[in-house]
Amino acid sequence: MSVDTPARESAPPTIPKPGLWAALRPLALRLHFYAGVLVAPLLFVAALTGLLYALSFQAENILYRHELRVPVGESAKPLTAQVAAAKEAHPEGEVTAVWPAPEQGATTRVLMRAPGLADDESLAVFVDPYTTDVRGALTSTGSSGALPLRSWLSSLHADLQLGELGRNYSEMAASWLWIVALGGLALWIGRRRRMRLLRPERGATGRRRTLSWHGSVGLWAVTGLVLLSATGLTWSRYAGENIAELKDRLGGATPTVAAATAGGLGGAGHEHHEGMAMPGAAPSALTLDQVAATARDQGVRASIQISLPGAGKGFVVRERDTEFPVHLDAVAVDPADGRVMDVLRFADYPLLAQLTRFGIDAHMGVFLGLPNQLALAALALALMALIVWGYRMWWQRGPVRGRAPGRPQPRGAWRRVPLPALAALAAVTLVVGWFVPLLGIGLVAFLGVDALLGLPARRKGKAAS
Template identity: 65%
Template sequence: MTTIDDPVRPDITDAPPAEPAPTPRRSGGTWSALRPLVMRLHFYAGVLIAPFLLVAAVSGLLYALSFQAEKVYYAHELEVPVGDTTLPLSRQVDIAREANPNGTVTAVWPGAEPDATTRVLMADPDVPEGTSLAVFVDPYTGEVRGQLPSFGSSGALPLRTWIDGLHADLHLGEFGRNYSELAASWLWVIALGGLLLWLGRRRGNRRALLLPERGPKSRRRTLSWHGSVGLWAVTGLVLLSATGLTWSRYAGENIGTVQDGLGGATPTLSATLDGAAGGSSEHEGHGAGHTPAPTAPGADMGLDKAVAAARAAGIDSPRISVVLPAEGKGYVVKETDTQFPLQLDSVAVNPADGTVLDRLAFADYPLLAKLTRIGIDAHTGVFLGLFNQLALAALALALILLILWGYRMWWLRRPGRPVARGAWRKVPVTLLLPLAAATAVVGWFVPLLGLSLLLFLAVDLTLALVARMKARSSRTA
């Protein structure tokens, strides 16, 4: 909850009615010592980090809505009238090659719904690096419905790709990624800090905790909306922060190292032809259980038979992608259905005889790998489909409102000051030392959080020094 709050000077016009004193608790002394420190950190983070969060929230809202916008904007390429019979996949691939002879087919995405086109992905020198050219083929008539750049495992088309780039790095490349990592690094800190402040403020009053107050516009009512909406959104905001950090530049590397060390690395499928099946596969026991016969150079039974072999091996989802074999490799057929229950198994198929080289079931993933995959899919809006996208849009809108309400409270209380400096001195040493150690560890693990926190401290010390010099000059004068 991004609060830009100043608790020093009370608003007489907004003075709240007297409330019964809360029942004393054993932890009250600890919270009384910590509250000024949490408030000061929350204030600085709100002032200095909220602009980054606002950009991330606005662009994230646009991204969440881009899935449905993409279906409307590219309806001609994505949808076709339903026919009676479909052409073989291999024939559809040949049609795509004829439409773009300069491209090299790398993968095929058969349409999952009856009215969906087949997406043939090509490596093409005319599309941006890291992007494939998608040729959309009518599976019933063979008509080429269009050609568009396609990005990522979700197949984002140009509209969604542009919005995704805006959200990730403001189209500034590697340098721009620092903005989104900074926002993700602080979002969980601000959200949890705001939660503590709100729970401490409304302790014992459950209705005021969960529901905003009514009445005339005032700073008190704004704070009520800010706190209540933040309480409902805090879990989602923390999850957004955590999943966003998993593929960030600096913190993401540290998270990957820890995940690998805990045995939670995502397993990989082996599609190598030379001894891939049997004893040498990473997933021994999941394959066909025997070594295939030697493969003749260039032997290929064809795309349709490879898909049929994968279906026989248990790939039964209607949503699949087929990666065509490179030299020394087999076909890779992957399930891509992220609706519940998840269907994300994959197999590698020998192109010569259809034997299974390796099989990787999502159920066999380590728990951390499963959670990482689901978390990233949820953050990118592909987990559970439309429900996921609406939830992302609601969280983004909530974050936008929280930031605006925070700035409004700051404006209504001007020229108030944040909590007085030196709040850390009120924290008992027995609590301060573990807190400082934990902060140092988190700051090292999430580098942009640690560096910006040091910057906050430098700004705070500078302001304190300037204020002291002014006071000394005034006394001298």
């Protein structure tokens, strides 16, 4: 005999809840789309001008070869004689610093304050160290000593030759570059089951082929692009102030050598050398050669710059070798008696200050020399290609060839994000938007544009209901 058991009702199949990334992906797609369409023109300009700047180092060596290079002679003349030759050729200038020839065949650069130049500009007089012949004079800008070509391209990259107003363009580009790069990285890795990551897909056509190149090249370039964004923001107008304040609070401020003198300069019984101090300072008892020798005794000898003493300050001798392994030590020398007042070793910089210096020098193309400049050029070319591919994909998403390009991810993507994650995302966005102001302003602008574009759809929805 068998007992019939009632059949159990089968439980309805459970639908797995989508993961966090599945909820965030539509939001990331929409942000990546708007940032790509609206900010990409600024990024393209920054990449193009950055490419020109990266190539300017080698162009500068060719264009200004007469001023920079000389035939090697038997022995170099004293620095005092070289400075005297520069002053004789340009009596209108006031000597502020001297860059002795860093190697055989290079000229000595005498920097002067001259009428008609900006605060960050100097008249650089190039002197043959073997004959004291003046080879020429050019305007030099900044601590790196950029000559006219590189200086002009640097300003074009930073502010489009528009001054303070133009700096907003480069800061906006730097503020959004890391967002676009990291967002694109997340979106590309999210497709790992369907497409290759490290190289373009063979045999793909149409939009899939464009996406394959866009994603693969972006993956190779993302680290460099994020570093360019971070280092570019360090000397930006608004975010740069916040970064500097944060760095100071974390103990990462860049130290300076103590060059203040205790009392008056010079004294009875010393021979004074005219012009070995800037206006407002007492004449020094030392020659530049003596100052350079004192610096060498302290280990400060690689590509040095000798800054003349100002009012209440001594000589400052700094190394300028920013190419890794860097030599950036400095020493202060008392103009009265040649006493070493202070020595500052780059090894004693706070770690954060060292990393900041490395990052800025890498951004400027001087940290690793020619390989650094070639890497910057490659990143610039990659970024321009990524932007072109991005616009091409936008056009290829159009429903019919020849009509309007494709639309972004549908609105309301944020509603799919779990509330805790959405709250955390909103908090992080507010903090980052405050710390990087032009990023925050851009986000508000995107929201405004999106709301305006969505008005017709809302009106149609209300009319239909």
